[in-house]
Structure formats: structure tokens, C-alpha cells
Amino acid sequence: MTVATEPALSPAAERLRGRLAGTPLAGRCEVADRDLPTIEVSPDAWPSLARFLRDDPECRYDLFVDLFGVDNLRRPGQKSRFETVVHLHALARNEHVRVKIPLPDEKKPALPTASEVYPAADWFEREAFDLYGFDFTGHPNLRRILCHDAFVGHALRKDYAPGQRWFFAEEDMKAPEWATHTDERAGHFETQTISIGPSHPATHGIIHLIARLDGEKIIRAETNIGYLHRCFEKMSETHQWNQIVPYCDRLNYVSAMINGVGFVRTAEKMLGIEVPDRGRLVRTILSEFTRIMDHCVCIGANLVDIGALSNFIYLYQNRENIYDLIEACCGARLTVSYVRVGGLAIDVPDDFVPRCRSLLESIPLFLKDVQKLVDNNRIVRQRLQGTGVVTREQAIAWGLTGPMLRASGVPYDVRRARPYDFYDKFDWDVPISNEGDNFARYLVRIEEIRQSLKIIRQALDILPAKGAVSSDDWRVVLPPKDAVYHDMESLIYHFKLVMEGIRVPPGERYEWIEGGNGELGFHAVSDGRGGPYRLRVRPPCFANMQAFQKMVIGGTVSDAVATLGTLNIIAGELDR
Amino acid sequence: MSSDAPKGTLPALGPAKAGGGAADFLLTRLEEMVSWARKNSLWPFPFATACCGIEFMSVASAHYDISRFGSEVMRFSPRQADLLIVAGTVTDKMAPVLRKIYDQMPEPKWVISMGVCASSGGFYRAYHVTQGIDEIVPVDVYVPGCPPTPEELIYAIMQLQKKIQSGEKSRDQRSAKLAAERIS
Numbered sequence: 001m002t003v004a005t006e007p008a009l010s011p012a013a014e015r016l017r018g019r020l021a022g023t024p025l026a027g028r029c030e031v032a033d034r035d036l037p038t039i040e041v042s043p044d045a046w047p048s049l050a051r052f053l054r055d056d057p058e059c060r061y062d063l064f065v066d067l068f069g070v071d072n073l074r075r076p077g078q079k080s081r082f083e084t085v086v087h088l089h090a091l092a093r094n095e096h097v098r099v100k101i102p103l104p105d106e107k108k109p110a111l112p113t114a115s116e117v118y119p120a121a122d123w124f125e126r127e128a129f130d131l132y133g134f135d136f137t138g139h140p141n142l143r144r145i146l147c148h149d150a151f152v153g154h155a156l157r158k159d160y161a162p163g164q165r166w167f168f169a170e171e172d173m174k175a176p177e178w179a180t181h182t183d184e185r186a187g188h189f190e191t192q193t194i195s196i197g198p199s200h201p202a203t204h205g206i207i208h209l210i211a212r213l214d215g216e217k218i219i220r221a222e223t224n225i226g227y228l229h230r231c232f233e234k235m236s237e238t239h240q241w242n243q244i245v246p247y248c249d250r251l252n253y254v255s256a257m258i259n260g261v262g263f264v265r266t267a268e269k270m271l272g273i274e275v276p277d278r279g280r281l282v283r284t285i286l287s288e289f290t291r292i293m294d295h296c297v298c299i300g301a302n303l304v305d306i307g308a309l310s311n312f313i314y315l316y317q318n319r320e321n322i323y324d325l326i327e328a329c330c331g332a333r334l335t336v337s338y339v340r341v342g343g344l345a346i347d348v349p350d351d352f353v354p355r356c357r358s359l360l361e362s363i364p365l366f367l368k369d370v371q372k373l374v375d376n377n378r379i380v381r382q383r384l385q386g387t388g389v390v391t392r393e394q395a396i397a398w399g400l401t402g403p404m405l406r407a408s409g410v411p412y413d414v415r416r417a418r419p420y421d422f423y424d425k426f427d428w429d430v431p432i433s434n435e436g437d438n439f440a441r442y443l444v445r446i447e448e449i450r451q452s453l454k455i456i457r458q459a460l461d462i463l464p465a466k467g468a469v470s471s472d473d474w475r476v477v478l479p480p481k482d483a484v485y486h487d488m489e490s491l492i493y494h495f496k497l498v499m500e501g502i503r504v505p506p507g508e509r510y511e512w513i514e515g516g517n518g519e520l521g522f523h524a525v526s527d528g529r530g531g532p533y534r535l536r537v538r539p540p541c542f543a544n545m546q547a548f549q550k551m552v553i554g555g556t557v558s559d560a561v562a563t564l565g566t567l568n569i570i571a572g573e574l575d576r
Numbered sequence: 577m578s579s580d581a582p583k584g585t586l587p588a589l590g591p592a593k594a595g596g597g598a599a600d601f602l603l604t605r606l607e608e609m610v611s612w613a614r615k616n617s618l619w620p621f622p623f624a625t626a627c628c629g630i631e632f633m634s635v636a637s638a639h640y641d642i643s644r645f646g647s648e649v650m651r652f653s654p655r656q657a658d659l660l661i662v663a664g665t666v667t668d669k670m671a672p673v674l675r676k677i678y679d680q681m682p683e684p685k686w687v688i689s690m691g692v693c694a695s696s697g698g699f700y701r702a703y704h705v706t707q708g709i710d711e712i713v714p715v716d717v718y719v720p721g722c723p724p725t726p727e728e729l730i731y732a733i734m735q736l737q738k739k740i741q742s743g744e745k746s747r748d749q750r751s752a753k754l755a756a757e758r759i760s
Contacts, residue, residue, distance in 0.1 A: 155704070160703070161703075165705075198670065206625050226669055230702065231704050247699075254630060316634070316638065
């Protein structure tokens with residue numbers, strides 16, 4: 001008789017199990033190996049597990065990445081209807097870990113808050129409360145964050161109809177509790193509470209800041225978001241895999257291409273298909289161009305806010321030039337919808353390489369102009385240097401990623417930490433700064449543009465001149481139109497793909513890439529049908545924006561404007 | 577001279593009454609001149625909420641240069657603007673804000689709904705998205721596209737200019753009139 005043995009765990013999971021064995025948590029959590037090492041824990045043991053994962057010298061999962069809910073109502077065979085999923089990252093070892101917390105009580109799903117251990121969990125917990133109705137006991141400010149205040153029900157539960165709207169009027173708007181009374185006194189001034197946004201020239205997109213001022217100094221602030229909550233996650237549950245690509249483009253619409261790449265990579269990993277080198281290189285090249293566009297708009301808009309309009313016009317011209325390239329590839333300028341699961345929608349035009357090379361020539365010229373105007377400009381220096389400072393410890397505690405984290409001295413870039421596509425083949429640097437102020441973020445972004453150009457140059461050198469850009473697995477990628485018209489089998493594949501969508505095997509997976517603003521992750525749960533059962537996007541802006549209300553304390557309102565500019569908040573990604 | 581004077585107090589435009597007297601003739605010319613001045617100095621309030629806002633930035637910057645059409649003076653105070661360009665998705669949470677901004681604009685005022693989200697909710701048939709801003713404010717020109725190209729927005733501004741020149745009342749004035757009739 002043979003006894004089935006459990007497959008060996010990965011070294012990371014094995015270490016976790018070993019470290020947990022010696023603690024009181026030993027019997028209360030299980031370690032398994034899925035796409036990530038996964039710990040399953042009961043709600044009451046979650047805060048102590050969180051503390052352990054953060055503080056244990058061999059774990060040190062210090063960066064809080066994501067927290068979200070899953071509703072298993074229509075997914076039989078799961079332990080409980082609701083579960084909370086948490087992703088953490090260990091900066092020192094570049095490792096992710098997943099914690100799953102099944103919530104046994106279906107009527108009143110509740111779990112203790114982790115916001116004392118990980119300050120970054122605050123908004124993520126509020127979101128899970130808003131969309132799933134999870135009660136995070138002990139949370140200091142548990143109210144709706146994305147949906148409006150007159151909303152009834154919890155939108156991401158499976159029994160909530162996707163189109164059910166609720167009327168919202170001005171009277172229903174709720175200010176935070178502390179902003180409703182004005183008796184607070186500080187120093188020799190009487191304090192006043194002001195409201196900036198949601199429609200304000202300095203907020204780019206729609207963000208609402210409520211600030212209490214002592215004279216000119218901000219002593220307390222709170223940000224209201226959700227004004228562009230377009231229900232991305234609900235929409236992706238009602239669509240097929242490839243139909244979600246256009247929705248992804250509208251997440252971070254300033255760098256649309258990167259979102260699509262991030263999303264289809266998750267589906268491709270679940271399907272286990274490979275994209276041809278040429279397809280992956282075109283994705284890389286266009287993603288890096290998109291990153292350049294993203295940084296150009298961020299820097300340009302920030303400089304407009306502090307009164308330097310001409311830089312915006314110079315930097316925006318880069319964007320127009322890159323638009324020409326993207327338009328030649330896929331026909332759209334901004335929201336490209338160019339990627340598909342398994343490759344690209346169509347091949348690039350014949351003059352793709354010369355077009356890219358001419359952009360490589362022109363972009364540095366504009367950058368040089370801008371740097372000449374800005375780098376030693378006294379006004380810019382006075383407005384940006386020393387304002388909006390984030391220390392290394394704060395940046396990690398608040399869960400920042402991307403240029404914001406790197407400007408605070410942490411060299412975490414997903415392209416380097418966990419190279420995907422060809423990033424480990426290229427010679428490039430991760431720019432960091434130790435200052436952590438607004439000027440550091442400006443410098444990091446400028447340098448990242450140069451590094452992106454360097455990557456594109458190397459990618460163009462190894463780009464095969466001919467070849468497929470998409471996989472030839474017709475169960476995933478649409479067969480060529482010619483074959484559909486002349487070949488019965490291709491016609492059937494085409495019909496099945498269009499009508500039913502791609503059959504992604506049941507399971508779940510988290511894949512993450514470096515977006516314009518930081519770690520952009522997609523967590524997909526599939527139940528084997530044509531579309532995802534649950535699709536969670538980890539928006540870098542969300543964590544970055546959460547830090548804003550803490551960063552502005554002690555500065556003036558004009559500092560807050562400069563700081564908001566360097567955060568590069570894109571409302572589509574922030575509110576989804 | 578405002579164009580929204582109630583009918584009857586001033587002679588109306590049109591071939592039937594034109595040429596009736598010196599005063600008529602002068603008034604018609606003045607109206608036209610006012611319209612001409614108005615159409616070429618539309619001051620937009622960019623209510624840019626989402627992706628369309630980025631294309632709106634393209635229209636405003638050097639390459640497309642909206643100032644060729646006299647509407648480059650972006651006003652971020654609704655009290656100084658006469659054209660509301662709603663660029664992007666409006667959610668139910670944002671809807672009262674949009675209405676408030678619209679109400680704060682002085683008359684005569686016009687509204688351009690840029691992109692399918694503003695026009696109809698677009699492909700966001702969802703629990704938090706207003707299915708078209710005409711649920712909240714009257715719209716003069718709808719621009720399709722997701723997002724519309726800059727050329728499309730410029731064309732919309734030109735259509736609006738044509739409308740203003742022809743003396744056609746804005747949707748705001750027409751809906752105000754309808755509301756007044758309904759009450760009386």
C-alpha cells in the first residue's frame with residue numbers, strides 16, 4: 001500500500017512553516033503553496049499573525065501590498081462564503097506572501113483590523129467594508145470610501161445586481177466627524193476648516209481634501225475619494241477575459257498600455273501559455289513609451305500647478321509624438337486596447353522600428369529643455385525642495401510603491417525585483433533618491449524616463465524583424481480571419497472564443513508588474529467559465545493617495561498642491 | 577443686450593418681421609454681433625473627471641491648440657465660464673457636484689458632453705455611474721468617442737459656434753422656458 005505524500009513545499013513556504021511552528025500560532029494557521037506561499041488563518045488569530053509576519057527576523061514582510069474580499073456564493077466547495085485575502089511583500093528578500101482569512105459568519109462577516117500593525121491597511125479595510133460589508137472590529141474610521149453615502153448594500157457581493165443604482169443628493173454628502181465642529185483652537189489663530197475639490201484645478205481628476213488650518217498651516221486633513229468609482233471589479237465579473245482589456249485601459253488612463261499588459265499576464269499565467277518573443281518585446285517597448293508619457297504628464301502637470309506652464313507644453317509634445325506611434329500600431333491614441341490574452345490584437349506597422357528610433361532622438365531634446373528651465377530654477381526649488389517629505393520608514397509603513405517609494409530610498413522596482421518579460425536581459429538602473437521630498441520625486445521620474453529610453457533602445461536591438469506577435473493556441477487567440485473563412489476548425493474556434501470566451505482553468509493567481517505609479521497587480525479567481533469569477537486590481541495610486549493626508553500635515557496649502565502633483569494620482573486607478 | 581429676453585418685448589428675428597423698420601434692422605444686426613462675439617470667446621470650465629480629461633489636455637496644448645477657436649481661456653471658477661465641457665465619466669457621487677457647478681454658471685451658458693461616458697454612461701452600465709449627464713444638466717452638443725479624438729472635440733466646439741451664431745437658444749434657456757410653462 002502506498003501512502004500519498006504531500007508535494008514538497010517551496011523554500012519560502014517551508015521557512016514560513018518552520019518559523020510558525022515555534023509560536024503560539026502553530027495550530028491556528030496552515031501554510032500551503034499555491035502560486036504564492038499562502039497562509040490560511042482564522043479571523044481571531046489574524047492580528048497576531050500580522051504582527052509576527054512583520055516583526056519576525058526571518059519573515060519581515062514589511063510592505064503591505066493589498067487587502068480585498070472574495071464572495072464564494074456561486075463558487076461551491078469553498079470553506080466559507082466570504083474570505084479576506086491579504087498580500088504582503090518582504091523588501092529584503094523580494095518575496096510575496098498571501099494570507100487568507102475565511103470568515104465563518106455569513107450573516108455578519110467580521111474580523112479584527114490590522115491597521116495598527118500595518119497603517120496602510122486602513123483604506124483597504126474601508127474598501128472591503130464598503131464593497132463586501134466586512135466589519136473590521138477596532139478600525140478607527142470604518143465608513144464607506146468608494147460608493148457614495150446614500151448607497152445601500154454592498155456592491156461586490158454576488159447577490160448584488162450590477163446595475164442597481166441609488167439616488168444621491170447634495171444633502172446626503174457626509175463630512176468626516178471631526179470637520180463638523182469648529183471649536184478646536186491651536187496656537188493664537190482660530191482654526192478654520194476648508195474644502196478643496198472635488199472639482200478643483202489643483203486636484204487633477206477628482207479628489208476631495210478637507211483640511212483644518214491653523215493660520216496657513218494644515219493641522220489635520222482627510223481625503224475623500226470615490227468620485228470616479230466606475231465599478232471596474234463588478235464590470236469584470238460580468239465580462240469575458242478579453243472584453244476586460246478595454247476596462248483595464250481606463251484604470252490608469254495616462255499609461256493605458258501597462259494596465260492591459262498586467263492584466264493579460266495574469267490570464268496567460270493561469271492558462272500556462274507563452275507569448276512569442278516578438279509579441280513580448282513589442283509589449284515591453286510600448287509599455288516603456290507609455291511610462292514615459294505617464295511621467296511626462298505627471299511632471300508637466302505638477303509644474304503647471306506651481307506656475308511653470310511652458311514645461312507642460314514641452315513635455316506634452318512628447319506625448320503627442322508617442323501618440324502618433326501608438327495610433328499607427330492600433331488606431332487609438334489614449335485608450336489603446338492593444339493587448340489580448342496570448343499576444344497582441346494585430347501586428348505592428350512596417351515602420352515601427354524607425355518610428356521608435358526617431359522618438360528616441362526627440363524625447364531627450366525636450367527633456368533637456370525642461371531640465372534647463374527647472375533644475376536650478378529658484379521658484380521650483382523653493383516650492384519642491386523640503387516639502388512633502390516621506391522618510392524611508394514612513395514610505396514602507398504606508399505601503400507606497402513606485403517612484404514615491406524609490407524617492408524615499410527604497411530600491412524596489414518590480415522590473416528588477418521579479419523580472420518579467422525581458423527586463424533581466426537589459427542593462428538599466430533603478431534610480432533612487434534618499435531625500436524623499438517633492439524634488440526627489442521629480443528627479444527620480446526624470447531619470448526613469450532616461451532609463452526607459454535605454455530599455456527601449458536595447459529592446460529594439462533584439463526585436464525580431466518578422467514573426468508572430470501572438471500565441472498560436474487557437475483555444476485562446478482568435479485564428480486569423482483568412483483561416484476562419486476557409487477552414488471549418490478555425491471557424492469553430494473563432495465562434496467558441498467569441499461566444500463563450502477563453503476557458504481559463506479554475507484557480508486563482510496574483511501577478512504583478514511595475515505600473516507608472518508602482519506595483520500594479522491583478523488577482524484573478526477563475527471558476528472555469530469564459531470570464532473571471534473575481535478580478536481584483538491592486539492599484540498603486542490607492543496606497544499612495546492614502547499617505548497624502550498624512551504627508552500634508554504641518555505644511556501649507558500651497559505645499560499640499562505641490563505634493564499632490566508629485567504623487568501623480570490618477571483617479572481612474574484610485575477609484576477604479 | 578441679452579438674447580434671453582421673453583418673446584413679445586422685443587421684435588423677433590426672422591424674414592417675416594425683418595425690414596419692418598429702422599429699429600428692427602438695427603436690433604437684428606446687434607443680436608448677430610453679440611452672437612458673433614459670444615461664439616468666438618467661449619470660456620470653458622473644464623469639468624475633467626477621467627480619461628477624456630487627458631484628451632482635453634491634448635486639445636488645450638500646443639499641437640491642437642484650442643485657442644485658434646477662441647476658447648483657450650480655461651476658467652476654474654464656474655462663475656467666470658460660459659461653456660461647461662464635461663470630459664469623462666460622471667458617477668452618482670459626483671452628480672450633485674456637477675449640478676452645483678452648472679447652477680453657478682452665469683447665463684447664457686452651454687454644455688458640451690465629451691465622450692460616451694458623459695453622454696450615456698458608456699460601457700459602464702454599473703451601480704455607481706450616472707447613465708448620461710443629461711439626467712442632471714441640459715446638454716447642447718454630444719461628442720461620441722471613448723475618448724473622442726481632439727479633432728472631434730474641436731468639431732463639437734465649431735458646431736456649438738454655429739448654433740450660437742444662428743441665434744438658437746441654448747438647451748439651458750429652452751429647458752428653463754419649458755419649466756416655466758409647465759408651472760404656469
